[in-house]
Amino acid sequence: MPTLERQQSANKVSLFAAQTQQNLQQVDRSLLSRKIIIIPALLFLLSLLGSIYALYRLYQANNLTQRLLIEKETLRQRDEMDAQFERARAVQQENEQNQAAILRLLDELEHVADGDLTVSATVSEDITGAIADSVNYAIDQLRHLVQAINRTAFTVAESSSHTQLNVTELAQASELQSQKIGDVSSAINDMVLSIKQVSSNASQSTSVAERSVEIAHNGAQVVQRSINGMSTIREQIQETSKRIKRLGESSQEIGEIVGLISDIADQTNILALNAAIQASMAGEAGRGFAVVADEVQRLAERSANATKQIDTLVKTIQADTNEAVMSMESTTAEVVQGAKLAADAGEALKEVQTVSNSLASLIQEISNEAKAQASSAGHISQTMGVIQEITSKTTAGTRATVRSVGQLNEMAASLQKSVSGFKLEQDPTGDKG
Template sequence: MNKPATSVTPPPVTQRTRSSAQITVLFVVLILSIILLFANFAYLNTQSNHDKQYIGHAGELRVLSQRIAKNATEAAAGKALAFKLLSDARNDFERRWSYLREGDKSTGLPAAPVAVRDEMEAVRQDWENLRKNTDTILASEQTVLSLHQVAATLAETVPQLQVEYEKVVEILLQSGAPANQVVVAQRQLLLAERILGSVNTVLAGDDTAAQAADAFGRDASRFGQVLEGMLGGNPAIQVTRVEDADARARLAEIAELFQFVAGSVDEILETSPELFRVREAASNIFSLSQTLLDEASHLANSFENLASGRTLDTVGGYVLGLLALASIILIGLVMVRTTHRQLQETAEKNERNQQAIMRLLDEIEELADGDLTVTVSVTEDFTGAIADSINYSVDQLRDLVATINHSAEQVAAAVQDTQNTARQLAKASEHQAEQISEASLAVGDMVESIDRVSAHAYESAKVAERSVAIANKGNEVVHNTINGMDNIREQIQDTAKRIKRLGESSQEIGDIVSLIDDIADQTNILALNAAIQASLAGEAGRGFAVVADEVQRLAERSSSATRQIEALVRTIQADTNEAVISMEQTTAEVVRGARLAQDAGVALAEIEGVSQNLAELIHSISDAAQLQTSSAGQISHTMAVIQQITAQTSAGSGATADSIRHLARMASEMRRSVSGFTLPAPAEPR
């Protein structure tokens, strides 16, 4: 029977659904507000850092503009340190200006915004003009420093010239020199003063600097001509030669001092135009620095105005923060209201459920008494599903009780048939046990016979293994014999080669001995000739005759020894040839012996193979016999087990009969146990 289905209507849209939707919307607003708040904060923080850097760079530009003007003036005045400070200030200004114009990648600073484009353009124009004048000063550093060094040296030298000329004037006055010489000397004092004044005017760089440079050149030239005239006379300029020795000594010292002044004239005249340009550049820088200061101040003020104009973004951050706070408060209110409504709905639902439970308990009281005709009412409460399940269970229980009654009747009928079958099975089991006992005895005899066969096969296998081992050892001995003969053959061949080389060496010795014999013969002939010559010489050749006799006897002994050596060499050659022939015969015999040993090795290898095959066959027979023994043992064990099973089957048949009788009693008790249930009357056939 299938379980009946209950219809469930979908719940309508409730206040809870609307509250959930409101909370979701408020959460979305809260998250968006927080995200926008953090984004606005990050943007404001970044812009604030950029504004600080912009304002800092613009402020430094103002300071650097005045520092450049100060250092430019000092550099034009010849101070060496001012040039380095001017270069550092110029490079620092250029670096910070590039940060404003192009941005700074190291700090992430972008280029200045478009809002300050006009102020940036004004600063750019002033800075380009000021930078050109600054570069002019820096390019003339060596010239300016050199010129001021010359001027400093002149400032020390010219007063010395004046002091020396004053002494010359005193000497001339004391010595009664002509008045024109005294006047000329006094005029030199004035020229020296004018030279020093002209140099200072040139260094000052004012409007009369160019005229002062020309005057310096003329005065220095005039001073040199007069000095030379006083030393050597110069009628062209009406200067007579000074005759006083002391005055001339002073004039010589003045000439040495004036050499530096004369050498500096060309340098001052050549470099003075460049110094004038430096002075002009310093003056331009001074005037431009004030304009650049004003423009940099305007730029800094513009950056500050941009920073103060970002209050709108700050207000936006406050608005987003308030929006997030309002979202949190509204979410809390909606959740409190929803919770209160849910508690009220839960209380009402619990009350309805309690009433439905009481109704269900009242309806199933009769079912507890065994009345299966009861049907529980199905309502729309949560107990409706329980009631539906109870009705389904009652239907199943009705079918079960009816089935039990029917099965109990069938079991009672089948039990009688089973008892008769069990009795017949017990008798057959007893007869089977007797037959199995006889078969077990026969299998035991067969196992003993197979054990004896297996033992004999095992002994045969051991004998075969020993045969294989002996054949293997014989084969190894033959191989060792072959290897030994090969070694002997190689040694004999090597010895034969050595003996052949010995024969060849003895042949060479024979050749040498023949040569010695020839030499001895020639020596003997020479000795005879010498003896003849000595006899012809008479008394004068008697001493030489004695020597010739000794040489002849020595030649005869050498010839005799040579013949003995030659005989020994022939004997050695004969023995060597016989030894070589014997070695070759021995080598041939060794080769034949090795071949015979190799044939014996092949035969032993075949014997070893046959013995190995025989051992394998015997092992196979032994293994098969052992396998048969094991199988026979297993068969014997199996027969014993079957005998035990048969005995157990016989005993089980009796027990089965008892169990069947017990089953009949249980069927009767089962029928009595379900008799307490009341079933509905069966439907009458129409």
């Protein structure tokens, strides 16, 4: 019976040892997963409790063989616990090394978070080695990106400043051109009124010439009246000649004004070309401004073409005016000759009639020429209106361009400010990089 009890006690000791081992394994897995430093202390405490309990049961058994078995089992469990303790200590040491490597990497990256791109992470054989290498590559790429942004922002700011100055000068030139065109339009309107007056006088001269023909048919009794009428015609022709001469002088002034407009158009074209060059230097950021500069250049070319047309029309008016003056002078001479013939004898009435017919024809031509000149002057006035409208659009476009360039300059300054917080290495030229 005592043997059976000792056997049962030994079985209980073995069962307790197995449970203790299982509990130790569970505790080992739980504590290792949490990476707690007290693993060795718990293992040692549990091992000590198991040993004490085994000795207590061995003392109760009072059996040498059973005691040896218990001691052997106890030693085996103790060896196994020692092995687990060594594994736990190795895991703890590895965790401590990994934790130290992670803390070192975080300390190095703290400067990067503050904008310092001159630092680099330490590449080692630890668990953070590959991460440090990737971080160094990212820092290097970020450093190059910040340097490129700095250079681009500086270039854009410098180019936009020059462009803004050129466009401002272009806007001032456009405003001056608009004022000059307004003066020319006013002069052309005055010229149109003068030409209409010439046409009206020519129509009146035609009526007088027809009256002279009628008087010539009435006979010698109306010779004196014919002479008076011719004198009146001569005076009117002289007055018409004076007005036509004044028209020629006005045409000369128009030619000078047209030359001034042509110079302004050339200057506008040059300024537009300079603006296009500056826009091309700005690259992608200046593409919108290049379109505006191209539109300004086309407007300047249209202005130049319009001034050429005006110059041609003015030359035509001058030529026609000279011919009209010559015709008027010739007509005056013929009227004087006709008056002399009428005074000499009534037999010269036929010749007077012929001269009167010629005079009527010439006056009709003068009237037609005056009407043509009035039409040409009206066309010139319309052309000047178109030029003035184009110039107004050019001025508005240049002002919009000035605002756009100002916004571009502000964007470049904002871009420089956005990357100014990064710390970069200094290159030999003195620029950040």
